[in-house]
Amino acid sequence: MLRISTPSRYTASLANQLLTRISSVSRRTASLTSLLVLALLPQTGAAKQNNDLWFEPVDIALPRQMDTGLLTDNLRYTLMPTDHKGVAVQITTAFNPSLPTILNFETDQQAFDSMDELKTQVEQVSTNDQNVSLVIVGDFRTGKLKRTLYKTFADNDGYIEIEREHSQSIESPAAPSFEKLTINVTKSATSISMTVLSNVDLEDSKKAQREKLTRDISNRALTHRLEQAYQDKQIMFTSINTAETVVFHEQIMTTTIVELSSEMDINNAYLVMQEAVEDIVNIGITRNEFKEELVYIRTDLKEALDQTLLQTASDISSSVINQDVYIQPSDKLMFFDYHIAHMSETDINETLHQVWGEASSVHVSKGKHEEFDSALNLSLSK
Structure with a gap:
């Protein structure tokens, strides 16, 4: 507790004014300290959002219904629910983008039941490239599909090691004339x-x-x-x-x-x-x-x-x-x-x-x- 003695030459009202000023300064100091602590804390939410994007953030946002993220360090998924019936899957690699792997399903349940086939397709193209894009578009529940994808690709240590080993042997080509x-x-x-x-x-x-x-x-x-x-x-x-x-x-x-x-x-x-x-x-x-x-x-x-x-x-x-x-x-x-x-x-x-x-x-x-x-x-x- 802060105690202020009031000598005889100070009036009680003057002492109260001084106490009010000290209290105000104390509150402002605490507020500034809180702001400083918040500024120094890592912005995990914003950082995670930026890491989930495949491009540098700009003043154009992705569609609100779109969901994207990384299943492994080299396999990106992008989910785009639409009103069209059926589900279309496209697996594309940076090594050969002109020849994608395409899968079509009449219902979302067929897509869920074909996850093992999807994993096999991804593993077949993954040995030729370090970056693989898995795009799924159609009539599905995003949350359920995302959980299924993470469950399907959860055990991919060997796959990741293959890709890291392969990526080390790839040199960036020089810009052509x-x-x-x-x-x-x-x-x-x-x-x-x-x-x-x-x-x-x-x-x-x-x-x-x-x-x-x-x-x-x-x-x-x-x-x-x-x-x-x-x-x-x-x-x-x-x-x-x-x-x-x-x-x-x-x-x-x-x-x-x-x-x-x-x-x-x-x-x-x-x-x-x-x-x-x-x-x-x-x-x-x-x-x-x-x-x-x-x-x-x-x-x-x-x-x-x-x-x-x-x-x-x-x-x-x-x-x-x-x-x-x-x-x-x-x-x-x-x-x-x-x-x-x-x-x-x-x-x-x-x-x-x-x-x-x-x-x-x-x-x-x-x-x-x-x-x-x-x-x-x-x-x-x-």
């Missing part, structure tokens, strides 16, 4: 292509999603410009496509491929292609073109709302392997409507210049054997 990347571009006797590298923001943030949308619109606009140009020149073609591929940490490779009906049109088709690319980068797209592309994209996004279980599982697996945040189709449509409300054709024209105008050169492929680097005439660009 631009020339080696263009080797993978599809070539035929009747095809021409233009490929360019550009620096972009590849983080899974809302800002990066907006930038990707502007690139999608610009790629579609270029494709439609080429279609119209070839029709005007009466050059027959079977397909035109412009798409991007992530190749480095901060770079994408944008490729426009035209498949012609006749090998005889290769040279003329290339000149038309070069002129169309230069024109759209120098002058840009119109307001009407911008609106038309929005209609096409919205139609595609609405059609994607009715995905099959296997399509959903494939999209989730791709996100896990590429370490991207998974965005479900309904959220993609929501983000699209939000971004275009603050977007115009000016944003698309800036993106066209960023992708095509700032490149040092464009790699061109004509026919099956002719390849060269070319500089676009962008003297009129911004």
Whole structure:
């Protein structure tokens, strides 16, 4: 107990004021001490949540119904309950993501009864890769399925040791050169292509999603410009496509491929292609073109709302392997409507210049054997 004596020269009221001030300071000190202790305590809840994610946390959240975690140090599960009947399972490895193992069940009970088969499938692919993704999508109870998975994969010491031993022998490949990347571009006797590298923001943030949308619109606009140009020149073609591929940490490779009906049109088709690319980068797209592309994209996004279980599982697996945040189709449509409300054709024209105008050169492929680097005439660009 704190006792204060009051000499004769201090009044009782003054002593009470002093006691009140000391008590207030004591309470504030205790509060600050509590805050300091809380700040020094490990944030186990937040840390666990971050460890359960396959990507760096960003300002885009996973669907609330999704559940993900690690069954072992190299086996990740991702559960996505839906209203669609049945259950689809996809097992994907980082070593060979293009050849997943797929299992389909008509009911959730069939999936529960097939856990031993599922474990066998996982163990078969696990010896070839250190990272395995197990994605399950469908009509099931998440809690029950998660308990069953942990029970099934509880005794996996040998499996983990195999993977650790295997992972030590794998070396990270060096980043390929631009020339080696263009080797993978599809070539035929009747095809021409233009490929360019550009620096972009590849983080899974809302800002990066907006930038990707502007690139999608610009790629579609270029494709439609080429279609119209070839029709005007009466050059027959079977397909035109412009798409991007992530190749480095901060770079994408944008490729426009035209498949012609006749090998005889290769040279003329290339000149038309070069002129169309230069024109759209120098002058840009119109307001009407911008609106038309929005209609096409919205139609595609609405059609994607009715995905099959296997399509959903494939999209989730791709996100896990590429370490991207998974965005479900309904959220993609929501983000699209939000971004275009603050977007115009000016944003698309800036993106066209960023992708095509700032490149040092464009790699061109004509026919099956002719390849060269070319500089676009962008003297009129911004």
